[in-house]
Amino acid sequence: MADYDVVVIGAGSTGTAVARDCAMRGLRTLLLERDDIASATVGTCAGMISSGLKYMDEPEIVDMCSDEVVHFLRIARHIIMKNPILTPMLEMSDLSSGGNFAEEYSKRAESRDVPPVLFLTPEDSREIEPSLNPEIIASLYFEEYFIDPFRLCILQALDAKNHGADVKTYCELVDIDVKDGKIVGVVYFNRITREEKRVSTHIVINAAGPWASKVAKFAEAKVDLRLNKGAHVILDRRVVNVGVIAKAVDGRMIYLFPHENTTLLGTTAIDTWEDPDTLTASHDEIEYLLQSMEWVIPSIRDARIIRTMEGVRPLVADWKIPEGKVTRGYEIIDHSSQNIKGLISFTGGKLVMCRHMAEAATDLAAEMLRVETECKTHLEPLPGNEDDVDVLALAKEFDISQHAVERLRARRGTETRMILELTKDHPDWKTTICTCEPVIEAEIRYSIRHEFPQTLNDLRRRVRLGTGPCQATFCTYKAAAILADERELSGHDFQLDILDFLSERWKGKRPSFRREQIIQEEVAQGMYACVGNLDLTLGSVYTRKPWEDWS
Amino acid sequence: MSEEEAYEFVKGTLKEERIIPYKEDELEIIKSIEQCINCGICINHCPVVAGVGVDQFSGPRSIAVELSRSPPEFWTTGDKVYLCTGCGTCREVCPQSVNIPEIVNMIRARIFEHRPDLVPKELHKVLETIHAHEKAFAPWDDPEDKIDSRDMRLERLGLPLVDIESKESADVLFYPGCQAEEMAQEVKEAAKVILKRFDVNFAVLDELSCCGLPARLIGDEKTARELNTSLKEKIKSLGVKMLVTTCAGCTSNISDIAVRDNWDIPIYHMIEYLIEHIGIDRLQAEMASDTSATKITIHEPCHLIKHTSRQILDYAVEILQAIPNVEVITSSARDSCCGGGGMVAYHAPSVAKSVVGINLAAIDATSASRVVTPCPLCTATLEDNLYRSGIPIDVDDLTVFIATHLSME
Numbered sequence: 014m015a016d017y018d019v020v021v022i023g024a025g026s027t028g029t030a031v032a033r034d035c036a037m038r039g040l041r042t043l044l045l046e047r048d049d050i051a052s053a054t055v056g057t058c059a060g061m062i063s064s065g066l067k068y069m070d071e072p073e074i075v076d077m078c079s080d081e082v083v084h085f086l087r088i089a090r091h092i093i094m095k096n097p098i099l100t101p102m103l104e105m106s107d108l109s110s111g112g113n114f115a116e117e118y119s120k121r122a123e124s125r126d127v128p129p130v131l132f133l134t135p136e137d138s139r140e141i142e143p144s145l146n147p148e149i150i151a152s153l154y155f156e157e158y159f160i161d162p163f164r165l166c167i168l169q170a171l172d173a174k175n176h177g178a179d180v181k182t183y184c185e186l187v188d189i190d191v192k193d194g195k196i197v198g199v200v201y202f203n204r205i206t207r208e209e210k211r212v213s214t215h216i217v218i219n220a221a222g223p224w225a226s227k228v229a230k231f232a233e234a235k236v237d238l239r240l241n242k243g244a245h246v247i248l249d250r251r252v253v254n255v256g257v258i259a260k261a262v263d264g265r266m267i268y269l270f271p272h273e274n275t276t277l278l279g280t281t282a283i284d285t286w287e288d289p290d291t292l293t294a295s296h297d298e299i300e301y302l303l304q305s306m307e308w309v310i311p312s313i314r315d316a317r318i319i320r321t322m323e324g325v326r327p328l329v330a331d332w333k334i335p336e337g338k339v340t341r342g343y344e345i346i347d348h349s350s351q352n353i354k355g356l357i358s359f360t361g362g363k364l365v366m367c368r369h370m371a372e373a374a375t376d377l378a379a380e381m382l383r384v385e386t387e388c389k390t391h392l393e394p395l396p397g398n399e400d401d402v403d404v405l406a407l408a409k410e411f412d413i414s415q416h417a418v419e420r421l422r423a424r425r426g427t428e429t430r431m432i433l434e435l436t437k438d439h440p441d442w443k444t445t446i447c448t449c450e451p452v453i454e455a456e457i458r459y460s461i462r463h464e465f466p467q468t469l470n471d472l473r474r475r476v477r478l479g480t481g482p483c484q485a486t487f488c489t490y491k492a493a494a495i496l497a498d499e500r501e502l503s504g505h506d507f508q509l510d511i512l513d514f515l516s517e518r519w520k521g522k523r524p525s526f527r528r529e530q531i532i533q534e535e536v537a538q539g540m541y542a543c544v545g546n547l548d549l550t551l552g553s554v555y556t557r558k559p560w561e562d563w564s
Numbered sequence: 565m566s567e568e569e570a571y572e573f574v575k576g577t578l579k580e581e582r583i584i585p586y587k588e589d590e591l592e593i594i595k596s597i598e599q600c601i602n603c604g605i606c607i608n609h610c611p612v613v614a615g616v617g618v619d620q621f622s623g624p625r626s627i628a629v630e631l632s633r634s635p636p637e638f639w640t641t642g643d644k645v646y647l648c649t650g651c652g653t654c655r656e657v658c659p660q661s662v663n664i665p666e667i668v669n670m671i672r673a674r675i676f677e678h679r680p681d682l683v684p685k686e687l688h689k690v691l692e693t694i695h696a697h698e699k700a701f702a703p704w705d706d707p708e709d710k711i712d713s714r715d716m717r718l719e720r721l722g723l724p725l726v727d728i729e730s731k732e733s734a735d736v737l738f739y740p741g742c743q744a745e746e747m748a749q750e751v752k753e754a755a756k757v758i759l760k761r762f763d764v765n766f767a768v769l770d771e772l773s774c775c776g777l778p779a780r781l782i783g784d785e786k787t788a789r790e791l792n793t794s795l796k797e798k799i800k801s802l803g804v805k806m807l808v809t810t811c812a813g814c815t816s817n818i819s820d821i822a823v824r825d826n827w828d829i830p831i832y833h834m835i836e837y838l839i840e841h842i843g844i845d846r847l848q849a850e851m852a853s854d855t856s857a858t859k860i861t862i863h864e865p866c867h868l869i870k871h872t873s874r875q876i877l878d879y880a881v882e883i884l885q886a887i888p889n890v891e892v893i894t895s896s897a898r899d900s901c902c903g904g905g906g907m908v909a910y911h912a913p914s915v916a917k918s919v920v921g922i923n924l925a926a927i928d929a930t931s932a933s934r935v936v937t938p939c940p941l942c943t944a945t946l947e948d949n950l951y952r953s954g955i956p957i958d959v960d961d962l963t964v965f966i967a968t969h970l971s972m973e
Contacts (some may be wrong), residue, residue: 066728097577131570143588249598250633254585316596413642449629482629483602533601
C-alpha cells in the first residue's frame with residue numbers, strides 16, 4: 014500500500030482546500046508546502062470573496078461565485094466581514110457601463126442576503142463617504158463579503174490535519190516518481206531538517222499556483238499558465254467608511270476596500286515573467302493606483318501608505334487577449350491526456366472558488382482511486398465557527414481589554430476562549446506584543462504550539478503580527494524572544510529571524526516610502542540598527558535578499 | 565427602489581456593520597491620527613497611565629495605533645477610551661502632534677450612538693440632569709438654600725454681593741459655567757466683584773445653559789450641538805461684544821465652537837481678559853497692600869494650558885506677582901491633571917484619584933500654604949483630595965484669590 018492516496022502540492026487557498034476535502038473524505042493525504050501556508054498568491058489578495066462582479070459576461074461563473082459566498086458564510090462566518098461598496102460616477106459614460114453589471118448582480122443578490130444594486134444621489138453618497146469628489150453625478154451601491162485570506166488557509170490546513178492529513182510546511186517538492194506513465198511517489202526536501210524524503214502516493218494534486226508549470230515538469234507533464242502580477246497599496250487604518258470602486262487610467266476597474274483595520278488600494282494587472290518570490294511593487298504601479306483613485310477620492314494621496322504587496326495570478330493560458338478578457342474560471346487538468354496518470358493540476362481560479370476547485374479535483378481524485386466519497390466541505394464549519402463568541406463576557410472573565418478580545422475573536426472565533434485560558438496559569442501572557450493589532454503573548458504562544466509556524470513571518474500570517482502602521486517596529490524583538498523560547502532557538506537564529514522578518518517588511522515598505530512611513534522607518538532603524546546593532550552583528554552571515562539594496 | 569429608499573436601506577446596512585460614517589469635518593482628525601509613529605513618548609507623559617498603569621489604561625499610543633483604526637470595532641474600546649481624562653498632554657508632547665483628545669471624543673460619540681449600553685451608566689445619569697436642566701448639575705431643591713450657600717461663601721471670603729441689573733447694552737457677557745453657577749458660587753460672585761471694580765459693562769445670563777462640553781465628552785454629540793446652538797442664540801440676542809468665563813473647560817470648548825459655528829465674538833478666560841483688556845497696571849493699582857505674606861503654588865488646568873494656550877498661565881503668574889506679599893512657588897508636577905477631566909471621576913473615581921495623587925504629592929512637597937488655579941473644577945477636585953489625604957493646604961480658584969486681594973473700596 015502506498016504511503017498516501019493523495020499528495021497535494023502547495024498550501025495556498027486551493028491547496029489547503031484540497032487537503033481539507035481529501036482528508037474529510039477519508040483519503041490519506043499529505044500537503045506539501047515549500048514555504049508557509051498562504052505565503053504567496055493568496056497572501057497578497059484583498060480577501061474579497063467576490064460575487065463575481067468583474068466577470069458578469071461569464072454567468073455560469075457568477076452563479077458559482079455567488080453560491081460559494083453562501084457556503085463561506087456558513088463555514089467561516091467568524092473571519093468574514095461585509096463591506097458596503099460605492100461606485101461613484103463622474104460622467105454619464107460611467108453610468109452606461111454599469112447597466113449589465115447591475116442586472117446580473119441583482120439576480121443573485123438575495124441568496125447572499127445583500128440588496129440588489131442600488132443607485133444613490135451624489136448628496137447621499139457623500140454623506141456615506143465625505144471624501145468623494147463633490148462632482149460625482151451618482152453612485153452605484155452594492156455589498157460584498159471579505160474574508161481573512163491567511164486565516165482561511167490556516168484553518169483549512171488545520172481542519173485537514175484534524176481529519177488526519179499530514180501538513181508539512183517548508184517541504185519543497187524536488188521530484189515526482191512516475192512509473193509506467195503512472196504517479197507512484199514524490200520526493201521532497203525538508204528545508205528545516207535539510208533532509209530529503211521519498212513517499213509513495215497514487216495521486217498528486219498540483220495546486221502550486223504560479224509554480225504549477227514547474228511542479229508538472231517534475232513528472233514531465235506540461236501546464237500552461239498566463240502569469241499576471243498585481244499590486245496593492247496598503248493604507249493605515251480605515252480611511253474610508255465604505256469600499257469605493259473607480260475606473261482606472263486605462264479603463265479597468267480598481268478599488269479601495271476597508272480591510273480589517275487597514276484600507277487596500279488595488280490592483281494592477283500586468284503580464285509577468287519575473288520570479289514570483291522576489292517581486293515588489295513598482296513605482297508605476299503605485300502611481301497608476303493613486304492617480305486612478307484620485308479622480309473619485311481627491312485626498313487619496315494624503316492618506317498614509319504603510320506598505321505595498323505584489324502577487325502573481327496563475328491565470329488560465331488564454332493568450333492574445335487583454336488580461337481582463339481572460340476567463341476568471343478555473344481549469345482542472347487531468348494529465349492522463351499527456352499520458353501521466355494520477356497527476357491533476359489547476360490553472361486559473363479566484364479566492365472565492367477555492368473550495369469549489371477543491372471539490373472538483375477531489376471528485377476526480379476519488380474517481381481515479383475508485384472510491385465512493387461525498388463532499389462536505391461546504392457544510393462543516395471551519396475551526397472556530399462552531400458558535401458565537403461573547404466578547405464582553407470573555408473580556409470581563411479574563412480581565413483583558415475588550416478590543417484585544419474582539420481582535421482575537423475576528424481571527425479565531427470560539428478558539429478565543431482556549432487562548433485566554435492560557436492566561437490563567439500565565440497572567441503575564443496578557444502582555445501586548447504587537448501594539449498595533451493588538452496581539453497578546455498568549456495568542457503567539459498558542460499559535461507556535463498549534464499552528465506550526467517556523468518563523469516570525471509565519472506568525473504574522475497567523476496573528477497579523479507587525480502588520481500595523483509601525484510595521485513591526487515594536488513587536489519584532491518581543492515576538493522573536495517568545496519564538497526563541499518556545500523553539501529553543503540559538504541566539505544566532507533568534508537574531509537572523511529578526512532580520513528576515515524586518516527584511517520581509519522592508520520588501521513591502523520600500524517601494525512606497527514617503528512622509529510618515531519614512532519617519533516611522535527612522536524609529537525602526539534606530540532600534541534594530543543603532544541600538545540592536547543587528548546590521549553589523551550579522552553582516553557577515555546574513556544573506557541579503559534580492560530586494561535589499563545595501564550598497 | 566427609489567433613491568430615498570435606497571439611502572434608507574444603505575443606512576440600515578451601515579448600522580448593522582457598525583459603521584457611523586466619518587463626517588467631512590472629522591477627516592482632519594483622522595489625518596492627524598495617521599501621523600502616529602508608535603514611539604510611545606506619550607505613554608511616559610500620560611497622567612492616567614502614570615496613575616493606574618498601562619494594563620488598566622493602555623494609553624494614548626494604543627488609542628492612536630490600535631483602538632482608533634477600525635470604526636466597526638469602536639464598540640469594544642469603551643473600557644479604555646472612557647478612562648482618558650482628555651488632558652491633552654499626549655498631543656502636546658507628541659513629535660507628530662497627533663490629536664488624541666479629539667479622536668477619543670469621536671470614538672466615544674460612536675460608542676454612544678451604537679452601543680449606549682456600553683457607556684458608563686453614571687454618565688447617563690449626568691445626561692439626564694443635562695436634559696432636564698440644560699446644566700451639568702441639578703439646581704438646588706430650594707432656591708433659598710442656594711442663596712444661603714452663596715451668602716455663607718461670600719461671608720467667609722469677605723466679599724460683597726454685587727447686584728447687576730440686566731443690562732441691555734452690555735459689552736461683556738460673563739459666563740460662569742455650570743460649576744460656578746450651581747456649586748462654586750463664590751467664583752461667579754468673585755468675578756462679578758472684579759468686573760464691577762474695573763467698571764466693566766457686563767451682563768450675566770438670566771438662565772445659564774451648559775456650553776455642551778460634558779455632553780460632548782460623554783459622547784452625546786447631538787445634545788452637545790443642541791446646547792451649543794441654544795447658547796449661541798442667547799448670546800446673539802444679548803448683542804455682547806465678547807464672552808468672559810472663569811471656567812477652564814468652558815474657555816476651551818466655547819473657543820472651539822465659537823469658531824466652528826461662527827459666533828463672531830472673542831472668548832476670554834478671566835485671566836486673559838484682565839491682562840489684555842484691563843491691563844496689569846490698573847490691576848496692580850487696585851491690589852491691597854496690607855495682606856499677610858502668603859506662599860502659593862499654581863495648578864495649571866489642562867483645558868487652559870493644553871487645549872487653549874499656555875500663555876494664559878503666564879498671565880496668571882504675572883497677575884499673582886503683581887499682588888503684594890504673595891510668593892509664587894513652582895510645583896514639580898509636570899503634565900499635571902487634577903483627574904477631574906474627561907468625566908472620568910463620575911464613573912471611575914479610583915482612576916481619577918490615582919491621577920490626582922501625583923499632583924497631591926507635588927503640591928505637598930512645596931512650601932506653599934495655598935494652591936490657586938484658574939478653574940472651579942480643578943479647585944474642587946484638588947480641595948477634596950487634599951483634605952481627604954490630610955494635607956493642610958488650602959485651594960482657591962484664582963478668580964476668587966484675586967477678588968479677595970483687591971483693596972477695600
